[in-house]
Amino acid sequence: MKFDDKVPIYYQIKQYIYREIIIEHLKPGQQIPAVRQLAVTLTVNVNTIQRALSELIDEDVLVSKRGKGNFVTEDTEVLKNLKKRTVEEQVSNLYDNLTALRISPDKMLTYLENYINSRKEANHD
Amino acid sequence: MKFDDKVPIYYQIKQYIYREIIIEHLKPGQQIPAVRQLAVTLTVNVNTIQRALSELIDEDVLVSKRGKGNFVTEDTEVLKNLKKRTVEEQVSNLYDNLTALRISPDKMLTYLENYINSRKEANHD
DNA sequence: AATAGTGTAATAGTTATCTAGTACACTGCA
DNA sequence: TGCAGTGTACTAGATAACTATTACACTATT
Structure with missing residues (x-):
């Protein structure tokens, strides 16, 4: 790995x-x-x-x-929280880091959307 | 710091x-x-x-x-690339990590949107 | 020339992480 | 009982990162 x-x-x-x-x-x-x-x-x-x-x-x-x-x-409670916490950490991480770069929430969404689209196209090989 | x-x-x-x-x-x-x-x-x-x-x-x-x-x-070229690279690293990071969690692009966008909204409300104190 | 402010280099000691190796303790099964 | 498969514990050594400290080199100003 x-x-x-x-x-x-x-x-x-x-x-x-x-x-x-x-x-x-x-x-x-x-x-x-x-x-x-x-x-x-x-x-x-x-x-x-x-x-x-x-x-x-x-x-x-x-x-x-x-x-x-x-x-x-x-323990389903622990497992549920694990997933929730892990996902939220990722999202808040992006939010915080891009906010520190003075990027507005609207732009964040646009950037993510564009990135997703670029990945879609990359897979059309 | x-x-x-x-x-x-x-x-x-x-x-x-x-x-x-x-x-x-x-x-x-x-x-x-x-x-x-x-x-x-x-x-x-x-x-x-x-x-x-x-x-x-x-x-x-x-x-x-x-x-x-x-x-x-x-060197404006270096500076332009710096910004582009830094932002893209953040976005691709989220994408990769959430993809590893089997979260679809659509859900990523939804999660980010929800998180942004929750932050907006948190600021209405 | 002297000095204050800058970057740069080098040594030594501490801590966290990782590895290697050995040993021990518990479980289940032949 | 014995053995294979499991987790656990401990020691020792290597490396990277960080700190503290001292020293040196260059620049601008007085």
């Missing part, structure tokens, strides 16, 4: 697992891959995986069962 | 200066604050400021005149 060298890897792994859960590639109650397997898949050290997972466990997004594995929580 | 502890400070300072230039708080050809002054303003070490500035100089965004100071480039 390719990582942004400006952000800690363990942090990017957290984001990755958030995504996997949100798109239900990992479903509520499902066992996630073993730490040693994740380390291989993501080409990262086990300790780094563990660093990410232990934080996700603290956040009640994952549940650890010693000797068995790590599992996605079944 | 408040920094995100997940991203190197020197890198965030680069972004800060990009912003200052884009919104023309720092104008083409204008001298920017002295490194020691920036260090105080941003509550950061001079070396960290220097790390950021030297990269901006390498990128031809700033021009260094030894003994005199650092100045914003007057």
